[in-house]
Amino acid sequence: MHFSKTLITIVAATTSLVIADRRRPFPETDPDMIRETITLPVIKEIKTLLEDPERKSPVQWRKIYYQAGYYNVWDQIWAEVIHGFDRIKLPTYLETIKPTCTDEKLAQEDYEKALAGAFTEVINTTNGELSFDRFMKSDNGSVMAYGCNSGYRQTVHLSDLIAIHAAIKESCGDKAGSFDIGKWRVKYGVSEAKWYPC
Known part of the structure; x- marks a missing residue:
């Protein structure tokens, strides 16, 4: 009888350890867990990249792409980045350029989604840069x-593109604007x- 109780105790303890050590499923399906383990760390990583004066880090952008790309949470990521535009500065090689603003008032939801689409198009190249010939666009509404x-x-680097649009937003508010790099x-x-516009 004593041996049986001991065996039951050992089995119960072992089962508890196995359950405690069990890995979370892949892919993760809990929205809160995705935000905690994917979305927020990626946002932090992007902010770190934007503090780099050179801004061109294809290896880091590739890491970010593979970290978040499977879950397709770019809209959430870009919304947080856009709402933090006031903390983003131009790199030293662009800081002397001033945006030009117009009187066109833009619908803010469409504005943010158009920017998010542009940023997603660049990140989907996996290395944070996109080459184009004459014209690139992302429209929403x-x-x-x-x-x-x-x-x-032309090759646009995502770090530059984000900082450029942050500068336009800071100068022009809810109006249309452009950033001309002669x-x-x-x-x-x-x-x-x-x-x-071209």
């Missing part, structure tokens, strides 16, 4: 985020979707 290239070929022969901006 009445608003378009765009890039106009008058040179041979030395690269490229202009990025946000406007009403009905116009061709």
